[in-house]
Amino acid sequence: MRLRRFTGRSATAALAQVKAELGSEAVILATRPLADGGVEITAAIDPDAVADPGTAGAPRPGAAAELAALRRELGAIASRVARVDRALRPGRGVLGGLDEEAQAIAERLALNGTAPELAEAAARSFMCLRARGSTAAAALAASIERHLLVAAPEVPEPVATVFVGPTGAGKTTTIAKLAARAAARGAAVGLVMADTQRIGAAEQLGRYARLLGVPIAAAANGDELVRALAGFEHCDVVYVDTAGLGGDAAGAAELTRLLAPVRAGVTTAAVVAAGASEIALRAAWRRLAALAPATCVVTKVDEGGGLGTACGWLAEVGVPLDWLGTGTRVPDDLVAADGQAVAAWLGAA
Numbered sequence: 384m385r386l387r388r389f390t391g392r393s394a395t396a397a398l399a400q401v402k403a404e405l406g407s408e409a410v411i412l413a414t415r416p417l418a419d420g421g422v423e424i425t426a427a428i429d430p431d432a433v434a435d436p437g438t439a440g441a442p443r444p445g446a447a448a449e450l451a452a453l454r455r456e457l458g459a460i461a462s463r464v465a466r467v468d469r470a471l472r473p474g475r476g477v478l479g480g481l482d483e484e485a486q487a488i489a490e491r492l493a494l495n496g497t498a499p500e501l502a503e504a505a506a507r508s509f510m511c512l513r514a515r516g517s518t519a520a521a522a523l524a525a526s527i528e529r530h531l532l533v534a535a536p537e538v539p540e541p542v543a544t545v546f547v548g549p550t551g552a553g554k555t556t557t558i559a560k561l562a563a564r565a566a567a568r569g570a571a572v573g574l575v576m577a578d579t580q581r582i583g584a585a586e587q588l589g590r591y592a593r594l595l596g597v598p599i600a601a602a603a604n605g606d607e608l609v610r611a612l613a614g615f616e617h618c619d620v621v622y623v624d625t626a627g628l629g630g631d632a633a634g635a636a637e638l639t640r641l642l643a644p645v646r647a648g649v650t651t652a653a654v655v656a657a658g659a660s661e662i663a664l665r666a667a668w669r670r671l672a673a674l675a676p677a678t679c680v681v682t683k684v685d686e687g688g689g690l691g692t693a694c695g696w697l698a699e700v701g702v703p704l705d706w707l708g709t710g711t712r713v714p715d716d717l718v719a720a721d722g723q724a725v726a727a728w729l730g731a732a
């Protein structure tokens with residue numbers, strides 16, 4: 384495959400170069416905002432178009448499946464870029480009337496998975512705030528808060544929070560980060576592992592509990608959970624870890640049953656990874672909705688794009704974004720999801 388890098392003042396300009404030099408068969412592999420405000424696009428010609436005649440007749444075993452998977456992935460990326468490109472083309476798409484600075488912001492938001500309509504709305508409000516004298520940073524943070532983030536209602540800090548979400552999303556790691564911070568500021572912390580199935584489920588959380596010197600309890604059913612929370616009544620904060628919600632409805636139903644006796648007294652926080660596709664987020668929501676999460680943590684924003692997709696999904700389901708997981712380090716890699724942090728991690732700042 385022939386890889387080439389193109390840079391331009393905007394995504395549209397860089398895409399025009401890709402098209403001019405590699406033709407319309409080119410596929411986009413990666414996009415990256417540059418420090419000078421431009422955009423770098425890594426593109427390649429479709430493997431079909433550059434098949435080497437010397438090796439074409441003797442494919443390596445497994446190569447066809449790999450190629451098919453790669454092609455599917457490239458197709459998905461190409462259609463996403465095409466959608467962004469169509470929507471953002473000056474004069475033709477939704478960006479008519481935006482100045483250059485606002486247009487660049489809309490493009491960067493869209494490249495991170497933000498729906499073009501939301502990206503455009505945020506960019507338009509950015510332009511208005513700039514015109515009224517705001518600095519670029521303040522205008523961007525405010526616009527992102529207004530259009531990409533769901534406002535959190537003013538409620539007292541919850542004592543007990545239950546973290547729910549797909550397996551591997553980062554629930555246990557997020558709890559460890561939050562618990563370490565709370566312990567560092569002198570709060571009394573309690574940890575609960577609520578899992579009906581896996582005997583060893585508490586091990587990972589137990590390790591963190593020992594490291595932090597905070598108490599931990601395990602709860603395999605609703606009654607045990609009630610007792611565990613009662614035992615932590617003296618605590619300032621209690622974090623409840625749960626088994627991952629898989630694709631099956633049975634797991635979600637079991638978790639709902641386990642949490643039922645304490646639902647009125649706890650807040651539920653959804654944990655999802657930024658890299659999850661829109662389809663995966665929708666599938667996760669089918670399981671999560673029954674647990675009525677009041678807030679959300681989006682993890683793995685350090686692993687690349689997708690925060691825009693997650694923000695769009697949260698706007699749709701009306702759940703405020705509370706924290707961003709920005710890496711694996713406990714407790715460092717966690718930031719409060721305000722407009723400024725989200726702008727930075729969306730690559731828009």
Ligand SMILES: Nc1nc2c(ncn2[C@@H]2O[C@H](COP(=O)(O)OP(=O)(O)O)[C@@H](O)[C@H]2O)c(=O)[nH]1
Binds near residue numbers: 551
């Ligand atoms: N890069 C990155 N990795 C993370 C983040 N949060 C969690 N992880 C990693 O994701 C994996 C699964 O995390 P874990 O907390 O066990 O997920 P759980 O199954 O939801 O409890 C672990 O290897 C974590 O170190 C994050 O914000 N960024």
Ligand SMILES: [Mg+2]
Binds near residue numbers: 554555556587624
């Ligand atoms: Mg876990």
